[in-house]
Amino acid sequence: MKINNGEILEHTRFPSPNPNVELTVITYFSNGLRVKGLLAAPIGNEPMDGFLYLRGGIKNVGKVRPARIAQFASEGFIVFAPFYRGNQGGEGNEDFAGEDREDAFSAYLLLKSISRVRKIHIFGFSRGGVMALLTGIQFPEAASVVTWGGVSDMTLTYEERKDLRRMMKRVIGGTPEKFPERYQKRTPLFELERLAAPVLIIHGVMDHNVSVEHAYRLERRLRVLDKPVECWYFDEFTHYFPPAVNRKVVEDLSKWMKNHSKRW
Numbered sequence: 001m002k003i004n005n006g007e008i009l010e011h012t013r014f015p016s017p018n019p020n021v022e023l024t025v026i027t028y029f030s031n032g033l034r035v036k037g038l039l040a041a042p043i044g045n046e047p048m049d050g051f052l053y054l055r056g057g058i059k060n061v062g063k064v065r066p067a068r069i070a071q072f073a074s075e076g077f078i079v080f081a082p083f084y085r086g087n088q089g090g091e092g093n094e095d096f097a098g099e100d101r102e103d104a105f106s107a108y109l110l111l112k113s114i115s116r117v118r119k120i121h122i123f124g125f126s127r128g129g130v131m132a133l134l135t136g137i138q139f140p141e142a143a144s145v146v147t148w149g150g151v152s153d154m155t156l157t158y159e160e161r162k163d164l165r166r167m168m169k170r171v172i173g174g175t176p177e178k179f180p181e182r183y184q185k186r187t188p189l190f191e192l193e194r195l196a197a198p199v200l201i202i203h204g205v206m207d208h209n210v211s212v213e214h215a216y217r218l219e220r221r222l223r224v225l226d227k228p229v230e231c232w233y234f235d236e237f238t239h240y241f242p243p244a245v246n247r248k249v250v251e252d253l254s255k256w257m258k259n260h261s262k263r264w
Contacts, residue, residue, distance in 0.1 A: 003029045005102070006109025014038065018070040026080070030106035031099070033091040037082035037107060038064050040073035041116070049119050049143065049261050050111035051077035052135065054104055056126025056149075058094055058167065059087065071247075075254035078117050082107040096171045097130045097154065097186040104135045108142075119143035121257045122197070126210055126239070127151050133188035133195070133218075140196035144260045146253055148202040149210050149239050152218040154186040160211055189221050198228035198260050200253060204237030230256070 003009075010027035024039045042048070051072055056062040064081045073079045082103045085092030094100050111120050122145045124132025129150015136145040151157050155176040158168050169175055176183045184190055199222055203215035215231065222229040232249070234241070241249060 004109075005029055005031060005106040006113060008110065008113075009034060011039075014066065016040075016070055017067045018074055021070045021073045023066055023070065026110070027090075028082075028106060028110050030082075030085065031102045033085050033103075035082060035085050035090040035092070035103050035106070036088050037080055037103075037110075038066060038069050040066075040069040040079040040081075042073055042076065042078070045116065047116050047118050049077055049121060049258065050114065050117040051079040051257075052104070052108055052111055052120060052122045052132075053079055053081035054122070054124040054128035054131040054135070055081060055084075056124075056128045056151075058096055058127065058171070062126060063087075071250060072123075072254070075250065076258070077121070077254070078111065078114060080107050080111050094171075096168065097127065097134065098172065098182075101131060101134050101138075104131045105138050108135055108139055119261050121146070121261070123148070123253075124150050129210070129214070130154065130186060130188060133192075133199075136197050136199075137188060137191050137194045140194065142197040144200065144257050145195070145197045146200045146202065146257070147215075147218070148249075148253075149204065149207055150201070150214065150218075151210050152187070152189055152214040155180070155183045156214060156217070157210070158183065161209075189217060192221050192225055192227065195222075195227060198230070200256055201229065201231045202249065202253065203231075203233055204239060204241065205233055205235045206237060207239045209239035 014023040016023040129147035
């Protein structure tokens with residue numbers, strides 16, 4: 001029997017930090033692999049928008065945090081956060097916005113298959129910014145795309161993050177100098193013509209993990225293409241915002257998403 005991408009294969013309840021939000025670990029199908037992710041749904045049956053949460057990091061760095069997923073669900077979304085292939089019991093090997101982008105694409109289809117879900121928003125943090133943009137390009141009907149401290153240019157990441165170069169050479173298969181096409185394939189700036197959804201860029205200007213230049217390059221390219229984009233730059237913050245500010249930004253971006261859902 002044929003299994004479709006995004007099809008749920010197994011599900012197991014997971015302890016939730018919020019009594020109003022149910023958490024479930026999902027095993028789903030992604031291009032021949034059994035991949036895992038976390039679903040957070042407000043208790044009830046009322047329809048609401050879907051929220052695809054694409055995490056940053058790789059392997060055990062930047063793992064999906066249940067409290068964070070529940071936080072977005074409590075704003076009135078059904079949230080799904082893929083762990084990406086090779087993580088937390090999933091099959092395959094994560095490859096930093098290469099073939100593992102299929103796990104994000106299949107996760108989008110998973111959300112689409114949930115009867116309660118209306119429109120779907122795509123959110124990416126850090127490396128997840130690249131994943132979010134690639135998924136938005138793949139699914140032009142998405143309601144919105146948000147990148148928070150998001151990578152937009154993989155070559156720039158290699159240049160800026162000396163501590164990541166060894167990993168990137170191993171996972172991507174070389175340097176940008178020797179294999180520019182491999183880095184370009186992972187850089188959505190070259191494909192933004194196909195992006196239809198409105199974009200919100202959130203970035204701390206003092207960010208040393210993902211420099212604000214990633215946000216500036218994304219904004220410039222979107223404006224050249226006359227794409228709808230809004231930018232929230234925070235002069236005093238780094239990659240991580242203080243808790244109170246973080247909560248306020250979550251509330252504000254949730255409102256921004258819902259407003260665009262009505263217009264879209």
